[in-house]
Amino acid sequence: NAGVTQTPKFRILKIGQSMTLQCTQDMNHNYMYWYRQDPGMGLKLIYYSVGAGITDKGEVPNGYNVSRSTTEDFPLRLELAAPSQTSVYFCASSYPQYEQYFGPGTRLTVT
Amino acid sequence: GIQVEQSPPDLILQEGANSTLRCNFSDSVNNLQWFHQNPWGQLINLFYIPSGTKQNGRLSATTVATERYSLLYISSSQTTDSGVYFCAVLSNFGNEKLTFGTGTRLTIIP
Secondary structure (H helix, E strand, O other): OOOEEEEOOEEEEOOOOOEEEEEEEOOOOOEEEEEEEOOOOOEEEEEEEEEOOEEEEOOOOOOEEEOOOOOOEOOEEEOOOOHHHOEEEEEEEEOOOOOOEEOOOEEEEEO | OOOEEEEOOEEEEEOOOOEEEEEEEOOOEEEEEEEEEOOOOOEEEEEEOOOEEEEEOOEEEEEEHHHOEEEEEEOOOOHHHOEEEEEEEEEOOOOOOEEEOOOEEEEEEO
């Protein structure tokens, strides 16, 4: 099992540009999540999904969009990137209410 | 929402020393996880431990759910143990959000 994979590993965006962060898991988990981690802080939930076709907002959803068309994939879309979105983004997956497994992260800088 | 506090915030130890990290949480939980974030930023699952005691090599963890705390023990520390240790909990009430503590930064000196 590859577990949770994320691409790209690093990205630099200019203000106002858009991009999609990719996340794939091969553990057949129903639940998938996107978190962001700002320097020196713990992780905060952006969006989550309890199954294909179902998504819901987390703690910090503004400026982001998600979709879940398959069990395996959960892309995160940034529209009109802002410096406040400079962060490390982690994708995770789990069975309901159970242990969450995290991908390696995407380090995003918006300048 | 649920509050998660970790202590101490920073810990500097000599290689070979033992350490205890604490996580206090403010409400009942379904899920408690301990993670190690290494200097490269990777989050490594250490324990899934909503209650009871588990051991994995030099690491062990105990959660006393009724008293709302968890402890992570690291014995015979090695330099590769350096990094930030996070406790994260899933509340019994409502959403699927893992709430993270602010972490304990552990530095092991050779």
